[in-house]
Amino acid sequence: MKRLLAILIVIAILVYAYFNYIEDRRFNPPSDYDYPISEQIDTEFYDQSVVSEYYGLALEIGNFARSSWTHDGVDVRSPDFVNDKASIKTRHYNQMIKTADLIRDRLIESKTYKDQGYTKDQIKMIMEQGITPEDLELRKMSYLLGLTRGANGAAVWELQKMLNTMGDSIPEDGIFNLITTNRLKEFQTTNDLFPSGEVDEKTLKALLK
Numbered sequence: 026m027k028r029l030l031a032i033l034i035v036i037a038i039l040v041y042a043y044f045n046y047i048e049d050r051r052f053n054p055p056s057d058y059d060y061p062i063s064e065q066i067d068t069e070f071y072d073q074s075v076v077s078e079y080y081g082l083a084l085e086i087g088n089f090a091r092s093s094w095t096h097d098g099v100d101v102r103s104p105d106f107v108n109d110k111a112s113i114k115t116r117h118y119n120q121m122i123k124t125a126d127l128i129r130d131r132l133i134e135s136k137t138y139k140d141q142g143y144t145k146d147q148i149k150m151i152m153e154q155g156i157t158p159e160d161l162e163l164r165k166m167s168y169l170l171g172l173t174r175g176a177n178g179a180a181v182w183e184l185q186k187m188l189n190t191m192g193d194s195i196p197e198d199g200i201f202n203l204i205t206t207n208r209l210k211e212f213q214t215t216n217d218l219f220p221s222g223e224v225d226e227k228t229l230k231a232l233l234k
Contacts, residue, residue: 058090058102059083060125066132071145079128086121093118162233163226173223176201184224187232188212 060083070076093099099111101118131152138148138158150156168180182199188208189195195208209228210220216231224232 058094059087060122063129063133065136066129067135067139068132069139069145070132070135071149075128076132079125079132082121082125082128086118086125089114089121090118159230159233163230166229166233169224169229169232170226171224172201173221174201174203174206181205184209184232191232 062080062083066076066079068076090101093101093114097110097114099108099114101111101115135148135152138151141158143151143158143161147161151158151161166183169184172180172184177200179199181201182197184201185195185197185199185205188205189197191212192208195204206222209224210222212231213220213222213228216228218227218231221228
């Protein structure tokens with residue numbers, strides 16, 4: 026009899042402890058409900074509404090998860106899929122995370138371009154018009170296109186500097202003479218290009234690599 030009573034007391038204590046644990050969890054939801062804000066994003070993104078959406082969504086994700094647990098007893102991270110309410114809340118929770126991740130990746134991509142020296146306008150062109158960074162660089166250096174023997178000036182000087190970073194030194198005097206012509210032809214041959222001695226688009230792309 027005493028043994029049975031002792032067993033019942035132990036069971037009662039365990040049940041009491043369990044319900045206290047559940048109640049405590051209900052009002053103290055896990056901290057990892059919070060969506061982690063990335064420190065690698067471009068906080069000065071050209072469209073500030075996107076940054077605001079990211080921060081707002083990050084806050085909403087944590088609040089929604091805690092609210093689901095506190096008011097409905099639904100843990101959206103490991104739901105009971107037999108429960109329709111739990112399934113609906115979990116799908117909504119996961120969709121918010123997916124959206125936040127997409128925005129985060131976009132802002133991280135922008136930060137990467139910014140660290141490479143691109144301006145906000147250039148980043149906007151890259152991300153909205155599908156223009157590659159290589160295309161932008163080609164446009165920026167397009168003043169070198171068409172240079173050939175007999176030309177002179179700052180553009181030739183820039184070309185000579187670029188050639189000198191890829192081989193033997195030639196005079197950087199801004200004069201497209203025989204020395205510069207031969208060096209350019211050598212560069213073209215090395216890069217499987219027709220050795221025309223003229224800066225065409227293919228040659229400029231190779232120079233910019």
